[in-house]
Amino acid sequence: MTLVKCLVWDLDNTLWQGTLLEDGDVRLPDEVRAVIVELDSRGILQSVASKNDHDLAWKKLEELGVAEYFLVPRIGWGRKSDAVMGIARDLQFALSTVAFVDDTPTERAEVNYHAPEVRCYTEQDVLSLIGLPEFSPEVVTVDARRRREMYRANALRTEEQESFDGPDEDFLRSLDLVMEIRRADDDDLSRVEELTLRTSQMNATGVHYPDRVLRGLLADPAHEVLTITLTDRFGPHGAVGVLLLERHPGVWRLKLLATSCRVVAFGAGTVLLNWLVDQAAQAGVHLAADFRPTDRNRMMEIAYRFAGFTQDPCVCLAGIGDPAGGDVQCLHLVTARREGPATMRLLSPDLTVATSI
Amino acid sequence: MTDRTTTLTAEDLEKELAAYLSEKTKTEVGPADDVFASGLVSSMFAMQLVVHLESTYDVAIIGPELKIDNFRTAQVMAALVLRLSDEAGDA
Numbered sequence: 001m002t003l004v005k006c007l008v009w010d011l012d013n014t015l016w017q018g019t020l021l022e023d024g025d026v027r028l029p030d031e032v033r034a035v036i037v038e039l040d041s042r043g044i045l046q047s048v049a050s051k052n053d054h055d056l057a058w059k060k061l062e063e064l065g066v067a068e069y070f071l072v073p074r075i076g077w078g079r080k081s082d083a084v085m086g087i088a089r090d091l092q093f094a095l096s097t098v099a100f101v102d103d104t105p106t107e108r109a110e111v112n113y114h115a116p117e118v119r120c121y122t123e124q125d126v127l128s129l130i131g132l133p134e135f136s137p138e139v140v141t142v143d144a145r146r147r148r149e150m151y152r153a154n155a156l157r158t159e160e161q162e163s164f165d166g167p168d169e170d171f172l173r174s175l176d177l178v179m180e181i182r183r184a185d186d187d188d189l190s191r192v193e194e195l196t197l198r199t200s201q202m203n204a205t206g207v208h209y210p211d212r213v214l215r216g217l218l219a220d221p222a223h224e225v226l227t228i229t230l231t232d233r234f235g236p237h238g239a240v241g242v243l244l245l246e247r248h249p250g251v252w253r254l255k256l257l258a259t260s261c262r263v264v265a266f267g268a269g270t271v272l273l274n275w276l277v278d279q280a281a282q283a284g285v286h287l288a289a290d291f292r293p294t295d296r297n298r299m300m301e302i303a304y305r306f307a308g309f310t311q312d313p314c315v316c317l318a319g320i321g322d323p324a325g326g327d328v329q330c331l332h333l334v335t336a337r338r339e340g341p342a343t344m345r346l347l348s349p350d351l352t353v354a355t356s357i
Numbered sequence: 358m359t360d361r362t363t364t365l366t367a368e369d370l371e372k373e374l375a376a377y378l379s380e381k382t383k384t385e386v387g388p389a390d391d392v393f394a395s396g397l398v399s400s401m402f403a404m405q406l407v408v409h410l411e412s413t414y415d416v417a418i419i420g421p422e423l424k425i426d427n428f429r430t431a432q433v434m435a436a437l438v439l440r441l442s443d444e445a446g447d448a
Contacts, residue, residue, distance in 0.1 A: 298404070301423065
């Protein structure tokens with residue numbers, strides 16, 4: 001069952017009761033409002049495809065207090081299939097992950113004719129949508145609950161970047177980026193797991209750490225599990241990185257460093273590595289990093305190498321045991337203090353003081 | 358050898374690479390200017406830089422050669438490219 005990522009609503013006699021341009025006044029039943037809020041909390045995005053006067057209809061959605069839930073709405077007099085396909089394109093979703101709900105059989109047929117992958121529902125289905133498996137993701141992460149906010153922020157960000165013609169560094173500074181590195185707690189773990197599964201490109205070791213294993217490591221004073229979130233003036237990027245570190249006398253071993261492809265362009269990987277190098281230098285230890293080259297993580301290798309990691313031998317490596325698997329290399333760095341990033345503000349714990357939660 | 362680097366002098370290469378860096382960073386970059394000193398470069402750009410050198414000059418930059426000191430200026434990048442294509446030619 002393919003999950004629905006975006007539900008597109010008709011307005012008259014589907015989302016609300018009545019026809020706006022005929023009745024003037026329309027009513028949004030509390031049960032329908034509850035469906036909108038529930039789908040949003042599950043990370044399912046929502047939009048509108050309605051044949052209506054745009055300004056009037058949008059004003060009504062604002063009055064009803066639900067306008068904020070709808071991204072890239074299409075309200076006008078064009079074909080509904082064009083509206084639905086346009087929404088899918090704007091959100092970069094495959095049509096097979098988009099659903100459409102409309103009370104008019106002709107409209108559903110028209111959408112079905114031009115976009116057969118789109119799943120169509122009637123006004124009578126509205127209240128039961130939240131009970132359907134295609135609207136019920138198994139795990140709802142913190143990021144999923146904020147997905148709408150993240151999409152909106154991303155649209156604004158892209159728009160601004162396209163119209164910006166100064167140096168990239170100046171653009172980055174203009175974003176007011178804030179990176180927060182924190183010791184993970186129970187709540188952070190589902191996001192961490194999603195990241196290690198998803199971000200193959202920047203996952204240095206390619207080793208997946210299941211929820212159970214990471215929970216075990218949270219309680220282990222020899223390990224640090226850190227999560228990284230990024231925010232800028234447009235809004236949150238969500239959880240964008242995870243780092244797993246093992247403490248040894250004289251050396252910290254980086255067992256996992258994964259960052260989301262979404263934030264690579266902001267230099268997040270480099271900022272993170274530099275911070276870690278600086279922390280290790282303050283603690284008076286070297287750094288070792290597990291690394292398995294694949295055809296997809298070359299950027300990570302470059303990030304390590306440019307940060308100064310080499311494969312040179314060092315006495316500190318004698319006590320840390322073998323790397324995670326046969327083809328995993330051990331990269332090593334003699335640490336020295338590093339300056340903080342010029343392009344973002346960093347909020348971070350002090351790793352030189354070991355704590356366990 | 359049909360490799361185009363055989364017909365390029367170090368000076369040509371330096372100019373070409375400085376022009377590339379200027380375009381990418383949208384700032385004027387001279388052959389001896391250190392593009393990494395300002396912290397100006399993201400890991401994305403480092404990646405672009407490595408891939409650009411490899412695809413334009415038909416060299417493979419791997420392992421120990423990926424150190425930042427090989428990429429700081431147009432001059433040292435030109436030297437790296439010439440050295441790697443010489444080694445490939447000798448082999």
